[in-house]
Each structure stands twice: as structure tokens, then as C-alpha cells.
């Protein structure tokens with residue numbers, strides 16, 4: 026260690042430890058250690074509320090090389106709790122860049138560690154599954170805290186109120202001339218707002234716990250259930266509300282919204298070993314036979330086992346065969362596990378927003394197979 030250099034340490038729940046160089050905020054952070062294979066889009070990733078209480082490892086070795094710029098973020102804060110990279114680029118180059126990854130994380134109070142063997146960490150997570158970790162990044166010249174103190178941090182259970190921490194505090198509207206859509210905010214990404222705004226929707230964003238009666242009072246033509254952090258089973262009220270919406274207004278669920286939709290229909294979800302996080306997950310649309318390259322970020326998945334009769338699997342992950350999309354057989358409601366709004370990642374699935382608007386038109390025209398309206 027050079028004089029004045031910042032030290033950092035990542036300690037996993039199973040005792041595996043990595044020592045490296047600190048960057049970002051001088052702080053200690055505890056979260057689920059996950060990895061993403063996205064080679065770009067680090068700013069979108071770190072500000073995606075679905076990463077709340079997670080320490081994100083980037084498998085791509087150089088992160089921060091095109092800097093950080095306003096307008097790219099997916100929420101107003103860095104939502105990840107920590108950042109693990111092989112190398113944080115010290116001198117980014119891009120005409121829109123205003124700061125380095127180090128400065129950005131410092132401003133947002135989030136610690137980072139660099140200079141560790143991220144490949145070995147990721148292989149460990151792939152073998153053992155994601156697990157809790159404590160990341161400490163010290164100030165210049167400071168010594169590392171005692172390992173026992175870090176272990177004590179790790180013994181604290183991670184709270185499970187993720188959605189409550191990131192959902193909107195109050196409803197708001199983004200006016201548009203087109204369809205009136207209520208977006209239920211479990212931890213939405215700005216990209217979702219942009220995708221709807223781009224299609225002229227009149228958007229009403231409501232907090233996660235908004236009762237169905239209040240949603241209906243907004244007279245929506247369609248309801249979108251957003252992405253969000255944590256385990257979908259930790260928010261049973263959400264599935265309860267969706268059950269009330271089902272069949273009375275067209276629904277489109279994305280990621281956590283997809284999982285909540287499945288639970289509302291009587292399906293089950295389970296935790297995956299290390300999840301899907303990255304920008305290149307191949308997903309087959311079983312209706313068209315087409316494979317899309319999708320943006321993903323999830324640790325839970327809808328189980329095939331116990332899938333209710335009413336739900337049809339529409340999309341399948343081509344890497345591991347997991348469920349990536351569902352449609353209700355009788356009601357205007359469908360959902361996907363991946364991110365049609367991308368950010369980061371490819372726009373292959375963007376047309377799903379158009380499909381949702383078509384679904385609204387069909388519902389209003391009373392067409393579609395056996396669709397029932399209350």
C-alpha cells in the first residue's frame with residue numbers, strides 16, 4: 026500500500042475475504058453481493074432501485090471509462106449499497122461526462138472496492154449463490170477496521186422493507202395526450218416513465234401501497250406494475266391489490282411487477298442461486314418464435330411448478346429455461362421478467378409497451394379471446 030492510499034475490504038458471509046483499494050465514499054455497507062455482466066450502463070445499473078441493499082460486482086474489468094453524466098440515472102440516487110470493480114477508470118472520456126465513478130459514489134455516500142480479482146469472486150458466487158457481504162472502504166491513510174467488527178455487521182439481518190424504502194412518497198402525474206396509464210411504483214426506473222411518455226401516455230405514478238379503489242378513482246385505461254427490489258413475497262399487499270385490479274383494467278407487469286402479478290394469480294416465486302443480471306440474456310417469445318436479447322436484473326423467478334391454469338408461459342430464458350413472461354388466458358394481463366425499457370441494454374423488447382397499448386385498444390373495443398370486463 027502506498028502512503029495515503031485508501032484501503033478496502035469485502036467480507037462475505039461464508040468468511041471469504043478480498044482486500045483491495047477503496048474508492049467512492051469512506052463507509053461500511055452491508056448487502057447481498059451480486060454480479061452483473063453488463064459491459065456498459067454502470068450509471069443506469071447503480072441508480073436502478075431494484076439494486077437496493079445489494080453490493081454490485083461488475084464482471085467487466087474496466088468500469089467508469091465514459092464517466093457519469095446527468096440524465097442517465099434511473100432514479101435520483103445511487104440505490105446500490107456498494108460497488109466492486111477490477112478497475113475504476115480514473116480519467117473518463119466522454120463529452121457529456123461531468124465526473125468520475127469515484128466522485129459520483131463519494132457524492133452519493135456509497136463505498137467501492139477496486140483492484141480485487143473480480144473473476145474469482147464471481148466464480149465463487151456462481152458456485153455458492155449470492156450471499157450477504159460487508160464492504161468497507163476507508164479514508165486515505167486509515168487502517169482497516171477490525172475483522173470481528175465487520176463480522177458483527179454481517180450478523181445483523183438485512184431488513185426486508187425494500188419497496189417501502191424506494192417507492193414514491195406521494196402520487197404524481199406526468200401529463201400526456203394519449204392513454205391514461207397508472208404506474209404502480211415498487212421502485213420504478215426512469216426508463217419506464219420515458220417509454221410511456223414516448224408513447225404519449227398520460228402517466229399517473231402511485232406509491233406501492235395505493236389501494237385498488239384509489240387506482241380506479243384515477244380512471245386508468247391500463248395499469249403498469251413496475252420493477253422493484255427485494256423478495257416479491259415480502260409485499261403480499263401488492264398481490265392483494267393486483268388481484269382486485271385483474272379483469273377490470275388491462276395490466277402489464279415488469280420484473281417485480283411480473284412476480285407480483287404471478288402471485289396475485291395464485292402462482293409461486295422462488296429465489297435463484299445467483300440470478301440474472303446483465304444486458305445480454307436471450308429470451309424466446311413463444312408466440313412469435315423470435316429470440317430477443319434482453320436487459321435483466323433479478324434474483325427471484327416465477328416457478329413453473331404450481332403455475333395456475335389461468336397463466337400461460339409466453340417467454341423463456343434460453344440460458345436456463347426459466348419463466349420470463351406470462352399471460353392470463355382469459356383476462357387482459359401480461360408480464361415479463363426482463364426489462365423492455367432497457368437502460369441499460371438493448372431495445373429488442375421495447376415493442377412490449379406498444380403491445381400493452383394495443384391490449385388497451387382491444388379491451389376497449391371488446392375484442393380478444395373471451396376477455397371479461399367487470
Ligand SMILES: NC(=O)CC[C@H](N)C(=O)O
Pocket residue numbers: 075251252253254255256257279280281282322323324325326
Ligand atoms: N428488477 C426487478 O424488478 C427485480 C425483482 C426482484 N427484486 C428480484 O430480484 O427478482
